[in-house]
Amino acid sequence: MRTFYSALWYLLLPFLFLRLWLRGRKAPAYRQRWAQRMAWGYRPGTLKNSLWVHAVSVGETLAAAPLIERLLADHPDTPLLVTTTTPTGSERVKALFGDRVSHVYCPWEVPGALNRFMKAFDPQLVVVLETELWPNLCAAVKRHGAKLMLMNGRLSEKSYRGYGKLPRLVRPMMAQFDALAVQTAVEAERYVALGAWPERVHAIGSVKFDMTLDAALRDSSAALRAQMGERRVWIAASTHPGEDEPVLAAHQQVLGSHPDTLLVLVPRHPERFNDVAAQIRGKGLSLARRSADESPAEVQVYLADTMGELLMLFGTADVAFVGGSLVPVGGHNLLEPAAWEKPVLTGPHLHNFTAISQLLDDAGGLSVVNNERELATTLLALFDDAERCRRQGQAAAAVVEANRGALEKGLGLISEQLTVNS
Structure with a gap:
């Protein structure tokens, strides 16, 4: 089965390069570093x-940041390699860690590329984040003689059903993991059902609960909020195509009752920044762009068209809406605004964060809205009831505090694998 799977990847290579070229029309970084996609040009024994820690893009990189910092501190003599698959993820790695880690793109699922990669970077342990389940990558890791671990593993019902349709490909892959640190007991059961060894699966919670809001971050957030003036502020974060329109429409409804309200709008992907700016102007709303260092003081919408600042931006708002949820993307990290004690709003599409959203909902820290009308109504209710706003924000923050600890448990499992492999 994996032979057929590999052959399919080789056949798809021209189309994958074409896709990079097309994406590069709006995001030029996709037209760069193509050799890394095939692990060409590396010297054997580079490390x-x-x-090796493998994330995908910005979200996984930020979730892994506390883990990577601890690995740097706990294993100072071990070379640390961090890979991503997107330019935005690459930028975050460089911004967060600089030359303290080695960073390249993870190669595609082509056996030859993966073999070249293993010879160049010689991992003793590979830690993949969340749902980075790739049969050829896993096989190459074990063929190299390295340990393989899943960290912060999640598996939605939809993904579980999809993997279950390919048992001859998935079951051998799952059996190759030496340890799986997953977020919930339900997900642990799904991984075992797909072929993971039961004794290797550990439900430890999500490392996303272990984020920290340090003094520098708080100071930056407070300084930006001071520039916004004494008025109501809400943030719409990580929006996708199909969400900016209802978000802006809801904001217009809010402005009808509270004309001094500011919306901080943060599109998920940088190639959409200019299009979203055009949408804002098309609605007749006044706009300031963060990338141009324009003041948010007198405008109706502040477009946060920069990367890596979302956690700081949540601190500027009174209420937070998290996107990827009014459209069927599956949602994004609800815990970042919760850690700031903000009432959290989301759309109904939450299959990537089922357990976390349930915890927040049960605690009274989450409001689910289905459309622009419900979004506007909920915003107005929170703006007009300061006590409700405070109470819902505190409930959200309490969920974060109550569920910390996954990072330490995961680090313990990593140490076990390193000890076994030494």
Whole structure:
């Protein structure tokens, strides 16, 4: 089965390069570093006995940041390799860690590329984040003699059903994991059903609960909020195509009752920044762009068209809406605004964050809205009831505090694998 799977990847290579070229029309970084996609040009032995952490894009990189910092501190003599698959993820790695880690793109699922990669970076342990389940990558890791671990693993019901349709490909892959640190007991059962060894699966919670809001971050957020003036502020974060329109329409409804309200709008992907700016102007709303260092003081919409600042931006708002949820993307990280004690709003599409959204909902820290009308109504209700706003924000923050600890448990499992492999 994996032979057929590999052959399909080789056949798709021209189309994958074409896709990069097309995406590069709006995001030029997609037209760069193509050799890394195939692990061409690396010298064997570039690293020796490394620890490899693989994320995908910005979200996984930020979730892994506390883990990577601890690995740097706890294993200072072990070379640390961090890979992503997107330019935005790459930018975050460089911004967060600089030359303290080695960083390249993870190669595609082509056996030859993966073999070249293993010879170059010589991992002793590979830690993949969340749902990075790739049969050829897993096989290459084990063929190299390295340990393989899943960290912060999640598996929605939809994904579980999809993997279950390919048992001859998925079951051998799952059996190759030496340890799986997953978020919930339900997900642990799904991984076991797909072929993971039961004794290797550990439901430890999500490392996303272990984020920290340090003094520098709080100071930056407070300084930006001071520039916004004494008025109501809400944020719509990580929006996708199909969400900016209802978000802006809801904001117009809010402005009808509270004309001094500011919306901080944060599109998920940088190639959409200019299009979203045009949408804002098309609605007749006044606009300031963060990338141009324009003041948010007198405008109706502040477009946060920069990367890596979302956690700081949540601190500026009174209420937070998290996107990827009014359209069937599956939602994004609800815990970042919760950690700031903000009431959290989301759309109904939450299959990537089922457990976390349930915890927040049960605690009274989450409001689910289905459309622009419900979004506007909920915003107005929170703006007009300061006590409700405070209470819902505190309930959200309490969920974050009550569920910390996954990071330490995951680090313990990593140490076990490194000890076994030494």
